[in-house]
Amino acid sequence: MQKPDTNAESELPDAVLLGRPSLNRVNASISVPMTGSWLRRLLAFAGPGYMVSVGYMDPGNWATDLAGGSHFGYLLLSVILISNLMAILLQALAVRLGIGAGLDLAQACRERYSRPVSFVLWILSEIAIIACDLAEVIGTAIALNLLFSIPLTIGAILTALDVMLILLLMGRGFRWLEAFVMAMLLIIFVCFGVQIALAQPVIGEVLGGFIPRAQIVTDPSALYLAIGIIGATVMPHNLYLHSAIVQTRGYPRTPDGRRTALRWALTDSAVALTLALFVNAAILIMAAAVFHKAGRTDVEDIEQAYSLLSPLLGASVASLLFAIALLASGLTSSVTGTLAGQIVMEGFLNLRIPSWMRRLLTRSLAVIPVVFVTSLYGANGTAKLLVLSQVVLSMQLPFAVIPLVRFVSDRKLMGSFVLRRSVAVLAWVVTAVIVVLNAKLLVDFVLT
Template sequence: MNPPPPPSATSPSLGEMNASVAVPQGGHWWFRLLAFLGPGYMVSVGYMDPGNWATDIAGGAQFGYLLLSVILVSNLMAIVLQGLSARLGIATGRDLAQACRDHFSKPVNLCLWLLCEVAIIACDLAEVIGTAIALKLLFGIPLVVGAIITAIDVVLVLWLMHRGFRALEAFVIALLLVIFGCFAVQIVLAAPPVHDVLAGFIPRAEVVTNPHALYLAIGIIGATVMPHNLYLHSSIVQTRAYPRTDIGRRGALRWAVTDSTLALMLALFINASILILAAAVFHANGRTDVQEIEQAYELLAPMLGVGLASTLFAVALLASGINSTVTATLAGQIVMEGFLRLRMAPWMRRLVTRGIAIVPVVAVTALYGEQGTATLLVLSQVVLSMQLPFAVIPLVMFVGNKAKMGALVAPRWLLTLAWGIAGVIVVLNVKLLMEWMGA
């Protein structure tokens, strides 16, 4: 008698949530699109989390609209990579962590798991700092107390997970709409010159020839594409109950890529809005020294002449920080179960990860004051940037493997593009690390 297959070979990603969202097989195409809307928006949260805010603010304040082209390029890279992640999950029925476990040796898997856990903790660190800053700006809560308060988000996450996957998605989308609304109002108040904004999306040589602009450009790219999002997306696309046939998978891939592309265009708007706001308010008025979130908050209202501007900025920051906690929890669960076959209670997983993130925030604030958290925020983005190749390279390897992917193997043009993106990310990350070490 043959031995039973290992748990990772039989256990679907996310357990009972797998194939839990019904997909209509007939009727108008609009209903099938609506059924697939959700995972892309959960993924998009990582592309507009508090870690992105500092680089976007600094880029807009120092160089005006110049770096909008970098935000556009990084967003296009994200669309390709998240499309590949969805392709892997739909074609193989495995998330990226499970696919790595199937393919690599135990020591390699252990290293990849540890690197991914570091990336999740770094992302959580940015969320703690961002949420704590927002609580301070809105309610006057000291940064250390605000950081500790963020630990109670475990209650929110547990409640949402108990309500089902659609409840998670609805909560995330609702907060994304809050962020979108806040920035839409601020852009109207700032009234940036439309011609200058559109010109900013056209790449210029100055981005590369100016060392300071290049450094910020690398930071923007590094802060945009999140490694844990690739694990997350490859899993949550499988929550849809599409037919597990070649035809069903092709349809699912088409709708999943549509969903993630639409969601990432929303992320593009929000990231671009942060930079445009900084360019229109700070750069245009000679305040090229603005680099930190709190500086931006303090200056927005007096420079725009509207007190509501700063409040909307802080509300959007709070919504961004809270939203990121949901996706970070899910990503952590997916990574741990996929690599180690280890299932930890969500509340325990959340408390451990958040506890590890809170400690450095409290310690740095106590030792160096609140200014130290700005340096910690930048460090978290550098750490995230360093982990990205270890998720991107296995992903591109797998989607080009005919034996794994079957009929949905990535075409040659897509693989060429993906390897080019991976190469750019590796080169930029090495440069970012060298710049950071030499700073």
């Protein structure tokens, strides 16, 4: 056997040379220019970051943002900003793992951990994906009810039909899937942009909200909501997803090619997550400018916000835009959740099943409890189920974040792409904060 060119491969970790790419059918399927204008190269790499950003503005985050704005005005905007910075860091680590090691997070776990440990991590990740899918089903069902008066139970069942949409898009190529997600994100962005314009918040008060204040820590109610916002921000399935889909770009699998790809992929991720910051902040700003200003500090759920928006703003289009954004959020989250499930199953088990079968299985496990709860308890039960899904996600998060930080800090795995010591220390600090806050959120949930 011919000895490999050490000049080309000496800086690459062993995992890269194993040749087991993520999402094999679409791996390196999107050609990207390595020269030319910066805008042309950025657009070629744009896509994975936006697909990941969906998880940071899914229906599961809406309730905490609405409650934070209606209860405390702009106070918790600083918490949204801090949590978003944490998300940018962790997603950057996922990008580094995918491009630098050539492995997604699930594959890295299978390579680096024993079979029993890897199996447990797989089970936990599957539970997290089902919990995330649960929030998407609830959000989409609520949106269908608000827009078309479709009963929640029927709406939950109808969400299973989105498998046809995903099959159609995947059949046309991965770029079509990205284009759909980006189009839905644009709809969400425009809807909240119009609502912010209608609400006319005081700019000075909004900017002041991004400055952290002692009240967040000293006020138990504010602290509880702050923990909820941070705990629900980073979605574990996004770390698996991002580490895989960055490999869809056809950059040269050489040290220089990977460095260039890493730079552009990190830019794509940061820009996309800034969009997610705008959406989450917009939900809280709208709640503060409309509900808190009017003395309605009791607004905590989506249906209540929908019913009050138009009367308080004096514009019938406000509630409509709110529901449209919710529907777009649910649909896009569904697409990325399906992809994450496929990545997790292939990565941990090296098992490949048709995407439609995977989608129907996951969606069925989410639809059944939603249909059961809405049939018995109606909208109130759905709201509690939404909270429960976020708690389940919080429980799983440490089991995704800790392995990720370990892997990108491992020189044997990452080679020259290993994380710098200063960044690694910061990553462990962020991980510790997230773990502690999620643990407190879980304890509070159990005790209340």
